[in-house]
Amino acid sequence: MGHHFELHKDIELAATPEQVWEAIATGPGIDSWFMGRSEVEAVEGGRTSLTMAGHVNEATVTAWEPGKRFANRTEPGPDGSFMAIEYLIEGRDQGTTVLRLVQSGVLGDNWETEYEAMKVGWDMYLGTLAAYLSHFAGRTGTPVTAFRPGAGAPDQVWAAVTGAFGISGPVREGEPVRLTVDGLPPIEGVVDLAGLPTYFGVRTADALYRFLHSGSDRGDTLVLGHHIFGAGQDPARTDQAWQNWLATLPIG
Structure with missing residues (x-):
């Protein structure tokens, strides 16, 4: 039986909301800090894809508010499992931005191990996002x-x-x-x-x-x-x- 979960992560980034948006909502931007290779269709209802090790994971864009909010969600699998990710962008003074991540969905039988892996994994990926925006903003990795x-x-x-x-x-x-x-x-x-x-x-x-x-x-x-x-x-x-x-x- 599937297990519902919700994971929250916040990080303050030394970048403008526009720079953060480019990093989290475009294929080249995501490629510069996240796993695999990504493509994003820039419209609500569009498709996203993540390709890694020959496997393609697709999702539907469920929110597209440039500079503010980006979200996508996969289709449920045969066991009911799915994954949804939402990014909320909030500009702060002196050119910094707070990024709020919410990941939710349904995990399979081994959900505890998967959840812990995601929780720690996001620390690495968000740390990489911070490094990218601080040292390589405007460049494509x-x-x-x-x-x-x-x-x-x-x-x-x-x-x-x-x-x-x-x-x-x-x-x-x-x-x-x-x-x-x-x-x-x-x-x-x-x-x-x-x-x-x-x-x-x-x-x-x-x-x-x-x-x-x-x-x-x-x-x-x-x-x-x-x-x-x-x-x-x-x-x-x-x-x-x-x-x-x-x-x-x-x-x-």
């Missing part, structure tokens, strides 16, 4: 996604990931890091998200690198969801380089 199912328990995975960045002790935001990925330029930046044991993020001059562990209840999958803002990117080459890095990362 190229999303990079890679997966390693059964990567290992969180402590093993994070030891490998942070070790690859040259971190040997506790992970702290602001800590300088460096990573070499075969086929790509050296990566030099700082830790800007330290949400272990679930997520870890690095910001450079031209990218936001995001690493997420699904948890043991969801397959111990290590997920890479990066956003590259540098010019002259070859998406296919970059995707393959990161998938190779992920597949060969020694864990445990």
Whole structure:
């Protein structure tokens, strides 16, 4: 039997309402901070799509008020499950904006695990949105996604990931890091998200690198969801380089 849920998240962003709207209600904007690749039909009743790992998730736009409110909802599945997302935008003084997120719907039998994953996952994605608007506003990111199912328990995975960045002790935001990925330029930046044991993020001059562990209840999958803002990117080459890095990362 399905379980109804409602999840609320608020965040203050160093951006105007117009900049926030572009980031949360257009395909290129969403691609610059969220998972996968998105498309949005800019009208109430239009369609949205999220493509990741070859799977396309579609929804209907249920609210379209530019600069104020954007919402969409998926069709119910055979078990009655569905997902609805609403964004409310409120401008504040000195060019800042409060974004309120409400996610609701019906989850399946494993609803508790799914709910906890969404709650923590939104912390990473909204943190990435804040970083995007603070450091890359007006630019469009190229999303990079890679997966390693059964990567290992969180402590093993994070030891490998942070070790690859040259971190040997506790992970702290602001800590300088460096990573070499075969086929790509050296990566030099700082830790800007330290949400272990679930997520870890690095910001450079031209990218936001995001690493997420699904948890043991969801397959111990290590997920890479990066956003590259540098010019002259070859998406296919970059995707393959990161998938190779992920597949060969020694864990445990």
